[in-house]
Amino acid sequence: MGKVTGFKEFERKDESYKAVEERVHNYNEFTVPLNETEITEQGSRCMDCGIPFCHSGCPLGNLIPDFNHMVHQGEWQKASLILHSTNNFPEFTGRLCPAPCEKACVLGIIEDPISIENIEKNIVERAFKEGWIKPQPPKTRTGKTVAVVGSGPAGLAAAQQLNRAGHTVTVFERDDEVGGLLRYGIPNFKMEKGIIDRRVAILKAEGITFKVNANVGVNVSIDELKAFDAITLCGGATQRRSLPTPGIDADGVVQAMDFLTQQTKVVFGKEVKDQVLATGKNVIVIGGGDTGSDCVGTSNRQGATSVANFEIMPKPPGHRSPTTPWPYWPLQLKTSTSHKEGCERNWLINTKEFIKDKNGKLTALKTVNVEWKMVPGQRPQLIEIEGSEKIWPCDLALLALGFTGPEATIAEQLGIETDARSNYKAEYGSYQTNIPNVFAAGDMRRGQSLIVWAISEGREAARQVDIFLMGKSDLPSKDMAGDLVGIQ
Template identity: 80%
Template sequence: MGKITGFKEFKRKDETYKAVKERVSNYNEFTVPLSKTEITKQGSRCMDCGIPFCHSACPLGNLIPDFNDMVHRDEWKKASWILHTTNNFPEFTGRLCPAPCEKACVLGIIDNPISIENIEKNIVERAFAEGWIKPQLPSNRTAKTIAIVGSGPAGLAAAQQLNRAGHTVTVFERDDAVGGLLRYGIPNFKLEKGIIDRRIAILEAEGITFKTNVNVGVNYSVEKLKEFDAVVLCGGATQRRSLPTTGVEAKGVVQAMDFLTQATKVVLGKKIENQILATNKNVIVIGGGDTGSDCVGTSNRQGAKSVTNFEIMPKPPGNRSPSTPWPFWPLQLKTSSSHKEGCDRNWLINTKEFISNEKGELTALKTIEVKWKIIPGQRPELIEIEGSEKTWPCDLALLALGFTGPETTLSEQLGIKTDARSNYKATNYQTNIPHIFTAGDMRRGQSLIVWAISEGREAAKKVDEYLMGYSNLPSKGDGDLPPI
């Protein structure tokens, strides 16, 4: 695979970024692509490692050494063919996936791993530019109809796979445009929405029907779902976590996703009354994950006076922690492009009170430093450090604390059983109601985009088997190659 000595000859190179001052002046993607020659070299670094742990670490089972080898050989069309055998939407994962494959790369034991995610993005972008990605219509249509509820990556993957099996697929989306959190939850500077639109155009040309502004269980009766032979629920895990903190009801304490959604809609030309803005405000983002990072980047683009980030956990080490050895996902400090645009990051900080003025407007936060007491076999204990209280000026506090699980609207109205975490229970993606299936975050809880696509694909196979008694759709790692 690749060039036998490539990993010795070529060092890892990643895309660079436009200068901070330039990129924060707009909401466009700001990566500077590597040349085709350099990407070929990066593909050449892939080792003939015998056991591709990268392949195993990828929830989709992407055939990573195979498409790296094709890039090395300048066989880009074949690389795209191989990539699309397991991944319906590499243009999404190539931008948004945290790349567990790279953390499991064998070369990563002794050197920087292969730049798999960037190679993936370059393959699919080349494929779109060359016109290699074309609608794939099924050779025959069955008489079966399927409703997909939710148009995020899980729903879209399930829809495309089931359509390829010949079924008639309708996707319902409660927002005004298709894409789920990809559309409004991910800022444009990470994913420009034309990237979604060009893929949706392919799916529509393949025969999939999309219906927006349809909120099943609210403005569309669940009784109407009985018109379909099968239903796949892919509504995501959208119940937002809050804080049981005094003053959390103050004006200016805002859920991160509300802030991000409004910002993206305005960027796309939609009118939002009383938009939540960071302009000229002291902004504190509570939560250190990707959503928190997106809030940092958006706040800087809106002209915040200051941006501060709180994380209750300890600061991770700069290198892989011994507690998470290769090939596991590492405990390691992640510094995003948004952090580099300007952010005061603080760890082991707990918010004790939101302070507001007589109008109920947020003016400050009170915090206390904490530490964690670790006792083997027991849950970690959070201990506050006496005398470490501090008051921070704050006009806008963004709660980026993740999600607790899916909404209960559909489970209650349809009679679907849920587990202790409120996720929709399913065996082989099939709920307690035989013709209703579920996939993605709604089934497994908040997770990665690559898991969502994997879940959608796997659920589609189970639906096809349920309807037809068998399925020719591929499962993870089948390597069933579609035509170029």
């Protein structure tokens, strides 16, 4: 695959970015694409590995060496066909996936790995530009109806696969636009929403019906759902984690997802009452993951006076940790483009109190430095370091602490069993709940995870629904080898 000596001739080259001074004044994507020659050279670096471990790193099982080879040969349309054979939405993953495939790349053992994610993004963008991506409605209909709850990546993937099988599919989305967290949880500067809209237009042209402002169990009755022959639940893990910390009720302590959603709605001219703004404020983002990073980038664009990021875990090493050797997902420091736009990062720090004034407004945070004590056979113990307390001026604290699981409304009203983490019980491989015609996939089933897992589970669940309805299925399946490298 690729050019036999390509990995020796060409170094890895990634997209560049517009200058910070330019990009922080708007909410547009700011990547500067490589030209076609440069992308072709990147595809040429693929090594023709005896065992392509990138397949194992990718939960979708993308045929990575195959589409790299097509890019190397200039066969872009063939590359698009190969890419779409396993991934319904490479324009999403090519922007948002952390690329576990690259961490499992064999070349990555000795050199910089293949720039798989960027190649993927360029393939799909070329395909849209050339008009190769067209609606593919089924030739016949089965007469079976399927409800899909949730229009995030899992729901959209399940809907497209089920529609291709010939079933009549209706997608229920509780927000006012399709996309789930892709729409309002991901800032526009990471993925402009026209990227979602053009794909949804394809899905609609294929015959899928979308109902927005449709909150199942609230303003859409469970009885309406029960009228379908099968139900696929892809509602995500949307219960936000909070902190049992004094002062958490202060005016100025805000959940990150509320903050991000408001700003994205404002970008598109939607009315937002009492928008939370970072403008002119000392902002502290609690939580060091991708959502925390998104809050940093949004705060800088809103004109925050200062932005700090707190993380209770130790600072990861700059290079792959020996505890996570190749091809496992590495324990390694990640510095996002938002961090580079301006942010003070702090590790091993715990918030002890949100300090507020007599009117209940947040004015500061009290913190303490911590360390983790590791005892064999026991859970790690969090130890506070005596005398390390500190007061941080703070007008806005954003809680980016992840999610604890899906909301219980649908489970309670349908009678679906849940596990200890509140996830909807549906055995991996069958995706079937304790109610035979009800299936669950994505974060609602497995807990908070990656976009590639969501799409993969949506695809796999669709196949199981098809088998349930028809006794067999021609939809593709795969052995999800991503578990081999520990990507959850």
